[in-house]
Amino acid sequence: MFSSFGIAFRALYAHKTRTFLASLGILIGIASVIVMVAIGKGSQKEVMDIIAGMGENLITVNAGEMKRRGGRLRLTGNVTTLTVRDANRIMDEITDVEAVAPYEEKRMVAKFGNNSAETTVAGSSSDFPVVRGYRIESGEYFSEKDSKTANRVAIIGTTAVKNIFGEEDPLGQVIKVHFIPFKIIGVFEPKGVDTNGLDQDDLILIPISTYMRRIVNQKHITRIFIRASSRENIGKASEAISELLRESHKLTHDRNDDFTLISQLDMEELKKETTEMFTKLIVGVAGISLLVGGIGVLAVMLISVKERTREIGVRRAVGATRRDIIRQFLYESLIIGFLGGGLGIVLGVGLTLGLTHWGDWTLILDQNSIWIASWACAGLGVLFGVFPAIKASKLDPMEALTTE
Amino acid sequence: MNLIEMNSICKRYHNIGFETQVLEDVTLHIKEGDYVSIIGPSGAGKSTLMAIMGCLAQPTSGEYILDGEEVGKLNDRKLSRARNEKIGFVFQAFHLLPGVTALENVILPLVYAKRSPGNAKDKARELLARVGLEHRLHHTPGQLSGGEQQRVTIARSLINDPRIILADEPTGNLDSKNGIETMKTFDNLVKEGKTIVLITHDKEVAQHAGRIISILDGQIASDRRVNHAENTEVRST
Numbered sequence: 001m002f003s004s005f006g007i008a009f010r011a012l013y014a015h016k017t018r019t020f021l022a023s024l025g026i027l028i029g030i031a032s033v034i035v036m037v038a039i040g041k042g043s044q045k046e047v048m049d050i051i052a053g054m055g056e057n058l059i060t061v062n063a064g065e066m067k068r069r070g071g072r073l074r075l076t077g078n079v080t081t082l083t084v085r086d087a088n089r090i091m092d093e094i095t096d097v098e099a100v101a102p103y104e105e106k107r108m109v110a111k112f113g114n115n116s117a118e119t120t121v122a123g124s125s126s127d128f129p130v131v132r133g134y135r136i137e138s139g140e141y142f143s144e145k146d147s148k149t150a151n152r153v154a155i156i157g158t159t160a161v162k163n164i165f166g167e168e169d170p171l172g173q174v175i176k177v178h179f180i181p182f183k184i185i186g187v188f189e190p191k192g193v194d195t196n197g198l199d200q201d202d203l204i205l206i207p208i209s210t211y212m213r214r215i216v217n218q219k220h221i222t223r224i225f226i227r228a229s230s231r232e233n234i235g236k237a238s239e240a241i242s243e244l245l246r247e248s249h250k251l252t253h254d255r256n257d258d259f260t261l262i263s264q265l266d267m268e269e270l271k272k273e274t275t276e277m278f279t280k281l282i283v284g285v286a287g288i289s290l291l292v293g294g295i296g297v298l299a300v301m302l303i304s305v306k307e308r309t310r311e312i313g314v315r316r317a318v319g320a321t322r323r324d325i326i327r328q329f330l331y332e333s334l335i336i337g338f339l340g341g342g343l344g345i346v347l348g349v350g351l352t353l354g355l356t357h358w359g360d361w362t363l364i365l366d367q368n369s370i371w372i373a374s375w376a377c378a379g380l381g382v383l384f385g386v387f388p389a390i391k392a393s394k395l396d397p398m399e400a401l402t403t404e
Numbered sequence: 405m406n407l408i409e410m411n412s413i414c415k416r417y418h419n420i421g422f423e424t425q426v427l428e429d430v431t432l433h434i435k436e437g438d439y440v441s442i443i444g445p446s447g448a449g450k451s452t453l454m455a456i457m458g459c460l461a462q463p464t465s466g467e468y469i470l471d472g473e474e475v476g477k478l479n480d481r482k483l484s485r486a487r488n489e490k491i492g493f494v495f496q497a498f499h500l501l502p503g504v505t506a507l508e509n510v511i512l513p514l515v516y517a518k519r520s521p522g523n524a525k526d527k528a529r530e531l532l533a534r535v536g537l538e539h540r541l542h543h544t545p546g547q548l549s550g551g552e553q554q555r556v557t558i559a560r561s562l563i564n565d566p567r568i569i570l571a572d573e574p575t576g577n578l579d580s581k582n583g584i585e586t587m588k589t590f591d592n593l594v595k596e597g598k599t600i601v602l603i604t605h606d607k608e609v610a611q612h613a614g615r616i617i618s619i620l621d622g623q624i625a626s627d628r629r630v631n632h633a634e635n636t637e638v639r640s641t
Contacts, residue, residue: 010503014503310499311501311502313499314499314500314501314512315512316460316484316487317458317460317487317493317499318487318488318493318512318513318516318560319484319485319487319488319489319513319516320484320515320516321480321481321484321485321516322480322484323480323481324484396460396461397460397461398452398455398461401460401495401499402451
């Protein structure tokens with residue numbers, strides 16, 4: 001009990017409330033670091049899941065140049081060079097491509113009996129579910145034959161079902177879009193929102209041939225979805241697609257692309273950047289709260305040194321060296337640091353697990369953050385304890401003894 | 405051989421704007437086994453002299469040789485060791501650690517000793533028994549009377565078997581009965597061969613010593629040896 005550590009422990013034990021208050025700042029700091037990092041990791045995973053859910057090894061070709069506006073990618077200009085023929089050529093000519101789905105969409109009103117609702121009406125090919133990761137919940141997807149003959153059949157998403165049919169079973173029913181009747185032959189499984197927060201289930205999908213001929217009457221499309229054969233081949237496939245489209249659109253060397261390619265990897269990179277920035281921000285905020293906690297330790301240690309000036313004098317008189325005194329006070333601040341850190345880790349991990357278990361949050365506990373937090377509180381204890389400890393050791397023994 | 409050798413010791417304190425000369429050219433030699441009283445009115449510089457003697461403060465100028473070592477040349481570690489091994493302090497205000505038992509207070513110097521004996525607790529118990537406190541081992545200073553606290557302090561000063569005991573007004577905070585007890589203890593320690601330097605303003609207490617040095621305005625005013633016959637004579641007059 002008389003080692004420097006024991007002395008420090010005793011001194012802290014004698015002032016329980018003060019010790020707790022001193023460590024409170026570090027406690028809150030550490031807990032917030034852990035929870036915030038978990039939130040950051042969780043939201044990153046959520047976004048990555050959404051990207052993966054958009055379709056495995058997905059490459060998207062958009063007509064025209066895409067630019068970031070207000071944080072979202074938007075098409076600029078009206079480019080009419082991208083066609084279904086391009087989509088077919090990509091499928092036929094590029095080996096690393098597994099499936100291709102040309103795509104065109106428009107917000108339109110769909111009617112069923114007296115009900116009507118605005119929804120996204122889209123046209124695509126029979127590969128669309130494979131490429132975009134949509135699954136049929138009931139009924140069936142349209143066939144090659146439906147595509148070839150431009151049949152008026154439709155697959156509907158669950159949000160559109162709710163808006164148009166309410167509780168009624170949509171299978172086999174006929175809806176009218178643009179005064180043209182379509183027979184519902186299938187319903188998609190719900191898919192949730194995309195990375196931009198748009199509902200992917202508010203959709204009526206019809207064969208692209210039907211769409212081009214009966215709905216819009218145009219030759220060009222705005223998008224082609226492509227599935228590469230593997231994640232590793234995404235880059236290679238992208239290059240080949242780009243080359244093919246430039247050749248197909250007869251673009252000479254001096255002209256810019258009239259299309260934009262975005263692969264799953266690009267999307268991940270993009271989102272990673274934003275989530276990483278978010279993570280840096282919260283770590284910064286947590287760092288500031290840790291600093292404040294450290295200053296709390298500093299204040300309490302300075303008070304402790306002042307209060308125990310006589311004790312320091314006595315210890316020096318009976319043979320304690322400066323180093324003994326430094327050690328005693330450093331242990332004290334180190335214990336405060338570890339106490340705050342330990343409780344902070346318990347609170348942080350508890351909150352993280354609690355919010356995941358009972359709350360509607362996706363939090364991922366990062367073991368690194370716990371390690372870093374432990375080192376941080378040890379570091380804080382030493383850093384903010386050094387000054388008071390040195391101050392204590394520099395006291396003149398005689399003066400310390402005669403202090404009132 | 406001189407155990408304590410002070411040559412031309414000066415001590416000045418700097419306060420804002422002015423300087424106070426506390427000790428002026430003090431030369432003092434004390435032999436091993438001496439029993440010395442230092443007397444003088446308050447403010448004469450007695451305590452400062454003791455602080456320098458006990459390596460708790462450094463003189464502004466002059467030379468202090470303790471047991472053959474020049475104190476001014478010692479670093480903090482060696483100074484601390486000198487305090488730990490050569491000197492035992494008995495303070496007027498006791499200076500025990502609050503909230504710590506008598507036994508642990510007595511052991512304290514051994515915590516900082518270079519070689520801490522394994523039987524530290526037995527040794528402390530023995531010393532406390534010697535000062536009549538065997539029944540108070542686990543009491544904290546707050547639970548002890550002034551006299552008892554002073555006896556704990558004496559036990560603490562002896563734990564590391566020092567050659568010199570420095571006592572600053574050891575009877576100052578005690579009633580006469582406890583004061584007499586304390587002085588008896590010192591008398592016995594001298595018989596055992598310890599060197600004792602006693603600081604007091606009480607002439608009667610000073611008479612216990614074999615040599616009385618009186619300090620006035622930071623200088624030695626007189627330095628005389630006394631024997632017991634003389635002692636009695638002074639008392640009767």
